[in-house]
Amino acid sequence: MTTTQENRWIGVSAPRREDAPLIRGRGRYIADIEPAGTVHMAILRSPYAHARINGIDTAAAEAMDGVHCVLTAADLEGIGDFPTIWRLPGQKECTTPAFAPGKARYVGEPVAAVVADSRYLAEDALDLLDVDYEILDHVVDVEAALADGAPVINEDMGDNTIIEYTFPGINALGVAGDVEGAFEAADEIVSGRFKVGRYSGVALETRGHVAEWDDLRQTLTLHSGSQVASLLRTELAAALGIPETSVRILTPNIGGAFGNQWDRYPEDILVSLASMKLGRPVKWIEDRREALQATVHGREQLQEWQLAASTDGKVLGLKGRVLSDQGAHLHSVGIGPAWVTGAAAVNQYKIANYHCDVVGVATNKTPNSTFRGFGGPEAMFGIERMMDKTARRLGIDPAELRRRNMIQADEFPYFSPGGAVYDSGNYPAALEKALEAVEYDKVREEQQSLRDQGVYRGIGIASYIHVSGFGPSAILGILDYYTGGYEGSTVKIDPHGRATLYTGMIPMGQGTETTLAQVAADHLEIDIANVRVVWGDTDQTPYTGFGSAGSRSNVAAVAVIKAIEEIKAKAVRIGAGLLEADPDDVAYADGRISVKGAEEMRSLTLADVAQQAYWAHKLPEGDQPTLEATYVYDPANFTTACGTHVAVVDVDVDTGKIDWVKYVVVDDAGTIINPLLVEGQIHGALSNGLGGAMLEEFVYDEESGQLLSSTLMDYLVPSFTDLPDFEIHHLVTPSPHTEGGFKGMGEAGCFPAAGALANAVTDALSHLGVEADQTPVTPSRLWSLIDQAGG
Amino acid sequence: MAENMSVVLNVNGSGRSVSVEPRKTLADAIREDLGLTGTHLGCEHGVCGACTILLDGEVVRSCLMLAVQADGAEITTIEGIADGDALHPMQSAFSEYHGLQCGFCTPGMILAGIDVVSRNPDPSPQEIREEMGGNICRCTGYQKIVESVQAAAAAMSAEGGSA
Numbered sequence: 001m002t003t004t005q006e007n008r009w010i011g012v013s014a015p016r017r018e019d020a021p022l023i024r025g026r027g028r029y030i031a032d033i034e035p036a037g038t039v040h041m042a043i044l045r046s047p048y049a050h051a052r053i054n055g056i057d058t059a060a061a062e063a064m065d066g067v068h069c070v071l072t073a074a075d076l077e078g079i080g081d082f083p084t085i086w087r088l089p090g091q092k093e094c095t096t097p098a099f100a101p102g103k104a105r106y107v108g109e110p111v112a113a114v115v116a117d118s119r120y121l122a123e124d125a126l127d128l129l130d131v132d133y134e135i136l137d138h139v140v141d142v143e144a145a146l147a148d149g150a151p152v153i154n155e156d157m158g159d160n161t162i163i164e165y166t167f168p169g170i171n172a173l174g175v176a177g178d179v180e181g182a183f184e185a186a187d188e189i190v191s192g193r194f195k196v197g198r199y200s201g202v203a204l205e206t207r208g209h210v211a212e213w214d215d216l217r218q219t220l221t222l223h224s225g226s227q228v229a230s231l232l233r234t235e236l237a238a239a240l241g242i243p244e245t246s247v248r249i250l251t252p253n254i255g256g257a258f259g260n261q262w263d264r265y266p267e268d269i270l271v272s273l274a275s276m277k278l279g280r281p282v283k284w285i286e287d288r289r290e291a292l293q294a295t296v297h298g299r300e301q302l303q304e305w306q307l308a309a310s311t312d313g314k315v316l317g318l319k320g321r322v323l324s325d326q327g328a329h330l331h332s333v334g335i336g337p338a339w340v341t342g343a344a345a346v347n348q349y350k351i352a353n354y355h356c357d358v359v360g361v362a363t364n365k366t367p368n369s370t371f372r373g374f375g376g377p378e379a380m381f382g383i384e385r386m387m388d389k390t391a392r393r394l395g396i397d398p399a400e401l402r403r404r405n406m407i408q409a410d411e412f413p414y415f416s417p418g419g420a421v422y423d424s425g426n427y428p429a430a431l432e433k434a435l436e437a438v439e440y441d442k443v444r445e446e447q448q449s450l451r452d453q454g455v456y457r458g459i460g461i462a463s464y465i466h467v468s469g470f471g472p473s474a475i476l477g478i479l480d481y482y483t484g485g486y487e488g489s490t491v492k493i494d495p496h497g498r499a500t501l502y503t504g505m506i507p508m509g510q511g512t513e514t515t516l517a518q519v520a521a522d523h524l525e526i527d528i529a530n531v532r533v534v535w536g537d538t539d540q541t542p543y544t545g546f547g548s549a550g551s552r553s554n555v556a557a558v559a560v561i562k563a564i565e566e567i568k569a570k571a572v573r574i575g576a577g578l579l580e581a582d583p584d585d586v587a588y589a590d591g592r593i594s595v596k597g598a599e600e601m602r603s604l605t606l607a608d609v610a611q612q613a614y615w616a617h618k619l620p621e622g623d624q625p626t627l628e629a630t631y632v633y634d635p636a637n638f639t640t641a642c643g644t645h646v647a648v649v650d651v652d653v654d655t656g657k658i659d660w661v662k663y664v665v666v667d668d669a670g671t672i673i674n675p676l677l678v679e680g681q682i683h684g685a686l687s688n689g690l691g692g693a694m695l696e697e698f699v700y701d702e703e704s705g706q707l708l709s710s711t712l713m714d715y716l717v718p719s720f721t722d723l724p725d726f727e728i729h730h731l732v733t734p735s736p737h738t739e740g741g742f743k744g745m746g747e748a749g750c751f752p753a754a755g756a757l758a759n760a761v762t763d764a765l766s767h768l769g770v771e772a773d774q775t776p777v778t779p780s781r782l783w784s785l786i787d788q789a790g791g
Numbered sequence: 792m793a794e795n796m797s798v799v800l801n802v803n804g805s806g807r808s809v810s811v812e813p814r815k816t817l818a819d820a821i822r823e824d825l826g827l828t829g830t831h832l833g834c835e836h837g838v839c840g841a842c843t844i845l846l847d848g849e850v851v852r853s854c855l856m857l858a859v860q861a862d863g864a865e866i867t868t869i870e871g872i873a874d875g876d877a878l879h880p881m882q883s884a885f886s887e888y889h890g891l892q893c894g895f896c897t898p899g900m901i902l903a904g905i906d907v908v909s910r911n912p913d914p915s916p917q918e919i920r921e922e923m924g925g926n927i928c929r930c931t932g933y934q935k936i937v938e939s940v941q942a943a944a945a946a947m948s949a950e951g952g953s954a
Contacts (some may be wrong), residue, residue, distance in 0.1 A: 019886040022894030023878070024871030025829015029895065032828035120814070204833040204841055204895045204929045255831070255895030256929050272833030288834040509930045680889045683932035712838035714925070720920040720933045 007525045007591060009518040010740070013676035014528060016514045018507060027253040030208035031285050033223050039068050041284040042122035043267065043276055044112040045294060046104030049138035049364035049705025050151060053103055056112055057130040066117040067125050068278055073099040079273065080239040082264040085231075085482045086334035088440065091163040091360070094154065094330035096367070098239075098269040103136070105153050105328035106366050107707050108293025112264045115274045115282055138364040138705040142302055142325040145363045153328055153362040162326060162360040163335055167342045169354035171415035177353035182317025186308035190390045195422075195774040196754075197376045198300035198325065198697035200371050201688070202717060205255020206286035207295055209268065211275035219246045220272055225254045227261040227506055229536070230543045231483060232268060233262040239269050240276070250534035257508040257713060258688060259370040260295050263332035292710045297698055298371025300325040301338060303382045305345075308353075313404045315398045317353035318346060320382070326360050330367035335360035338483075340375030340467075343418040347383045347428040348463050348642065349405040351752030354417035364705050366698070372688050373447050373750045376466055384462040385773060388762065398461055398759070399435055403428060406463075412736075420467050420563035424733045425556050425642040425668055429464060434644040434666040437729055443648055443662075452765070457661065458764025460647040462755030468744025469554050469735075470546060471640040484545025485635060487552065489559035491520065491567055492628035495614040497591075497607025498530040504544030505556045506535055509684075510746050511677040512553055518673055519557045519740070523564040525591040526606065530549065542630065554735070554742035557673065561739045566629035571609045573620045574627075578612060579605060639743035643667040647756040651764040656783030658694065658761060660724035668731040669745030670738075675730075682728055682749040689753025691718045697776050765791070798862045802827065803871025811858045818842045819863035820858035829898045833927070837849050840926030843899035844868050849927075850906045869898035872905065877892060880946035881905050881939075890939030892930035899926050904940040916941065 058070040071671040096664035100109040112129050116122035137151040141544050144150060145160040153160055169177040183189060210223040218384065220242065226232040228425055229249040237244035267284055275282040286295070301324050308317040324338030335358065342356040387405075406427040407414050414422040440459070447457045470476075473484040490502040501520050507513045513533045521528040533542055542559075546552065568588040575593030576583040579602050587596050594603035609627070612618065616625035648661040672678050695716040699708045709715035734741025758772035761782065768789040774781065793794065795810045802825060809824040821830045821844070830853055833841035837855040844853045845867040872879040881901045891897040900923070907914055907922045914922065919932070919940045928936060 001916070015886065018894070019891065022891055022897055023826070023882040023885050023901065024873060025898045027829075027894050029828075029831070031822075031832065089916070120812070202929065203893070204839060204927065205831070206833075253895075254893060255833075256893045288836065424950070511892070676889050680892055680931060680935060684892060684930045684932050687929075687932035711836055712834045713836070717839075717927050717929065718932075719927060720924045720937070723917075723932055723934075725934055726932065 007521060007527060008523040009528050010671065010673050011675070012518065013674055014514055014518050016511050017517065018511060018513055020498055029205055029253045029255050030210065030223060030225050033210045033252060033402055034283065035210065035281040037213060038281040038283050039115050039278065040119040040122050041113055041115045041118060041271055041282050042119060042125045042126055043110050043270070043290065045290065046100060046107060046109045046111050048104055048133055048135055049107050049140065050153065050773065051104050051138040052134040052136060053100060053111060054132040054134055058112070060128040061114055061125040064125050064128060066121040068115045069274060071099070071113040071274060073538055074311060075273070078241050079269060080241070082235055082239060082332065084330040085332055087480050087482060087551060088165055088334065088339065089480065090165065090444065091334060092157045094162065095737060096266065096331055098266045101576055106364050107705060108290065109328065110270065113270050113274065115278065140363050140700040140702055140705050141362045142323045142363060145361050147291045148685050153364060156738065160362040162330060162362055165339065165358045167354065167356040167418060169417040171417050172768060173415050174588050175415070177417050179317045179319050179353040179355040182265065182353035183308045186316050187311040188309045188393055190307045190309065190386065190393050192382070192386050193303045194303040194385060194772065196299050196301040196303065196381055197692060197775040198252055198297050198368065198698040199692040200262040200296065200298045201256065201258025202291070202715065203256030203258055203260065204569060206288060206291040207261065207265065207267065208285035209271045209469050210281055210283045211271040212281045213275040213279060215279045219248065220276070221248045222272060223250045223252060224268070225251065225257065225261050227257050227508060228544065229476050229506060229538050232264060232505055232536050234274060236268055240272055249538045251506050254506065258372040258376065262360060262370040263296055288712060289710050292715055293366060293707055296331050296371070297366045297367035298337065298368060298560040299378055299692060300368055301341065301378050304545040305386050307384055307386050308388050309394060311394060313394055313401050315349055315351050315390070315405045318351050319355040320345065322356065322358045323364050323761065324360050325365065327363060327365040327367040329362065329367055331367035333370050337375035337378070339504055341379040343420055344376055344379040344465065344467060345383050346416055346418050347380060348407055348465055350407055352417060365700055367755045372685060372747050373510060376751045377689055377754060380462060380464045380751045381754045381758065381775065384747060385758060388759045399431065399440060402431055402461065402463060406431065421637060422465060423637055424736050425640055426731060426733055427463065427642055429696050430642060430644045430666045430668055433729055433731065434646045434664050436647040437727060438648060438662060438664045456651045456653055456764040458649055458651065458760040458762065459642065460756040460758065460760025460763060462752035462759060463644040464642060464748065464751035466641040466744070466748040466751050467638045468641055468747070471638050472636060473545065473634050485491060486545045486632050487559045488542025488630060488632040489558040489563045490542055490557065490628065490630040493564040493567060493606065493610045495611045497610045499524055499526065500532045500534060501560060502534045502541045503556055505552065506543045511674065515553055515673045515677060519560045519566060523561050524606070525589065542632065552744060553746070554639060554738060554744045555633060555635050557742050558739045559631050561572055561633035562633055563629040566631065567627060568653045570623060570627060571606065573623060575604050575609045577618060577620055578609070639670065639738060641669045641743040641745050641748045643748065645752040645756040647760040649760045651761055651782070653786050656779035656786060658777070662727050663724045665726055665728045666731060667728065667748060668733050668747065669748060670733060670743035671737045671741035672730065672732065673742065676718060678745060679728055681746045683726055685747055685749025687718055687723055688752055689750030690723060690757060692775060693754035693757040695722065695778065796859050798859055800861055800866055802866045803865065803868060809858070813857065813859050814842065815858050816854055817856040817858045817861050818853035821853060825943060827868050827870050831895055831898060833895065838927070840899045840903060841896050842927060843902045845902055845906065850903055869901060872901070879905070880950065881943040883937040884943035884946065888935055888939040888942055890931065890936045896928045900936055902930065904943060905938060908944045908947055912944060914940065914944055
């Protein structure tokens with residue numbers, strides 16, 4: 001195929017088509033949607049961590065002027081719960097109910113709802129609800145929850161252990177390691193105990209819905225910020241007991257999602273139920289306190305690792321136990337993130353002998369579920385801290401220890417004992433590039449002289465893999481993940497030769513509309529202005545098994561490419577007839593259909609052919625009229641993005657404050673569609689990763705079970721002055737088994753961030769022996785460690 | 792419930808009279824009574840800055856004021872800064888330098904950026920970070936917002952110079 005530089009859009013920093021309304025204040029977010037006759041819902045949430053609900057007196061609220069209805073658990077007859085879709089073997093059954101089921105299990109669990117003329121009135125009416133709570137003993141610490149005599153949060157489970165899952169260290173080829181043998185043969189055994197803090201996406205826009213029930217047509221239209229509208233449609237219809245054909249989900253602009261909007265929530269049911277009851281539009285917008293209490297949390301794990309090493313710096317084996325603090329009940333993805341931690345913990349290293357037990361534990365806290373990174377950052381934190389501890393024990397430079405253990409560029413596909421198959425990458429090259437960019441040797445030299453002057457500078461390296469493009473549906477089936485991993489795309493060429501692309505992907509800020517337009521324009525070799533992208537309407541867009549995520553564009557992009565291949569083949573067949581040539585002698589190039597070797601003379605535009613396809617007067621036998629194709633792509637494998645980050649910080653030993661010196665990223669996400677947007681994704685994911693590494697934490701009071709950080713004054717989101725300028729370098733190792741070579745990268749930036757930061761802080765304080773093994777490394781936490789170490 | 796009060800809000804150059812409950816926030820009045828939904832609500836307790844507006848030339852969080860307190864004030868919202876179809880340089884710079892992703896913080900960021908540059912026509916990256924510290928962005932990690940504001944400052948100086 002001949003190509004020119006014209007109309008090649010992959011690899012170009014195309015301007016974002018999303019921006020025009022957003023910079024003018026004309027975005028349309030959920031809160032901006034208000035059909036005529038809308039009434040407003042407010043939700044009463046449990047103020048207790050654990051309390052039986054013996055009764056709710058709704059009379060006074062119902063009698064209030066302006067109140068339309070009050071909903072409690074008594075109104076849920078015939079209404080189902082949302083399922084946990086990842087159901088690993090041995091996992092106890094657990095669902096997400098619309099209201100606390102007879103007892104509240106965490107502060108913030110929905111107990112009742114009021115619908116009134118305005119949100120102000122609805123909140124007034126909440127004060128009139130009288131709930132008879134019987135306060136029960138609670139537990140908010142994961143180890144305490146496992147202890148004998150701990151309050152049992154879900155009685156039908158018998159205790160607070162939801163699942164114990166073992167990674168036996170057998171790779172996808174069935175080869176098992178010998179972890180005990182490795183530990184017996186070890187010269188050194190290094191141990192680590194890590195607390196990964198509880199934090200989450202905390203998008204600036206809170207969740208919300210507007211539900212419109214049409215009682216004449218018996219249809220429900222839900223305006224929703226869900227990242228996965230197809231699954232929401234399926235599960236919501238089932239929960240409400242109405243046909244899925246009656247439900248349409250419309251997605252407006254989303255003000256950030258970060259994985260949290262992947263889950264199904266009680267309010268999805270409640271707002272729909274209220275609209276069905278009242279026969280008018282019902283709107284619910286979460287307030288910030290609700291968002292912090294009732295939108296899923298993420299991350300929290302207690303990890304214990306042991307690493308077996310030889311004196312020459314070979315990692316012989318790794319074994320560990322991960323306690324995942326799931327909160328009160330499993331949410332949509334079950335213990336999925338902790339499972340990923342177990343699967344990914346060997347990271348970039350050739351550790352053939354591996355064993356990990358993952359335990360999902362219930363506590364009286366908000367459910368812990370989907371959040372950008374999904375178990376990967378937790379895994380990277382543990383293993384990268386272990387690598388640094390091992391380097392220190394062996395007296396080997398931490399960069400050198402990584403070098404000696406990394407999987408090499410010629411060892412792909414690599415079959416990890418965590419079960420994953422790594423497709424491609426060049427880990428040593430990324431490490432060397434990062435060290436070069438940060439001027440590693442020079443910084444190490446300066447570190448010594450600065451320390452003599454009382455400046456405590458530390459260098460932290462953390463490498464990562466990100467298994468993205470989740471995933472081949474057959475593998476999801478093996479993992480008992482009850483959804484598919486495919487993405488569909490429909491491309492329609494209109495009679496004028498312009499393209500409309502329908503995708504189940506939902507842009508949440510990452511620029512999906514722009515990047516998919518780039519892929520379509522590039523493969524059709526037409527001007528990007530002639531591509532429209534339609535998303536956010538389940539009546540029009542393809543079903544997506546897995547839904548939108550920052551690292552799903554790669555799968556969706558392949559679906560676009562495959563659909564366009566079908567369109568081009570059809571255009572060639574139609575064009576050959578018009579050109580009176582053999583189809584084998586006709587090719588599609590530069591957005592034209594031409595006889596090979598006679599492009600100047602015998603050539604048609606896409607519009608010429610499209611017009612003929614719509615007239616359909618003279619179509620090749622077997623071809624249907626019009627010019628469109630749908631392709632549902634199920635990925636052949638996961639893709640593995642990778643890279644290395646290096647953080648350089650100064651620690652103030654008097655205050656525990658961390659000051660940035662430098663932050664270098666080397667990232668390999670395969671073929672890049674839009675370099676500017678990729679930078680933006682790395683920056684953003686880094687701010688999520690470093691936020692949780694340094695500041696962000698959902699803190700629970702052990703005495704009362706209360707969530708203490710339930711305002712943005714207490715839950716500290718990084719501000720302008722908390723984050724450094726990031727220096728980004730790319731390597732490009734295209735994925736060998738996907739069209740286009742793309743890998744998912746929207747989450748990757750958060751993977752190594754906490755490890756890099758904690759390694760840098762620990763390095764800065766090596767003279768004191770302070771180890772930053774708990775996130776977030778807040779100034780007060782760090783100051784306490786320094787103080788305890790006698791610094 | 793208290794009686795509604797009549798309030799005149801001079802928004803984006805035109806006077807609008809609204810009848811509001813005394814407890815209604817200025818942000819809610821702007822969004823609900825004036826229909827200007829570009830002013831966003833991210834926290835409603837004065838931390839995130841998504842509801843930033845200019846009130847009598849000062850940067851204000853409209854979630855922390857009551858509408859009745861703004862009676863007679865001159866208010867500029869995100870909808871009022873472009874000159875017809877011609878974008879304000881701050882708007883153009885945010886798009887060109889990828890200073891926005893989801894766009895939810897963007898109206899507040901753009902107004903805060905305009906305020907910074909109005910007081911300091913040539914701010915350094917560090918000055919921008921310090922001055923805009925009252926606005927939270929969850930998507931960008933801030934670096935590209937800093938670049939956007941710097942670029943806009945340069946464009947505004949050039950524009951001012953030629954005027």
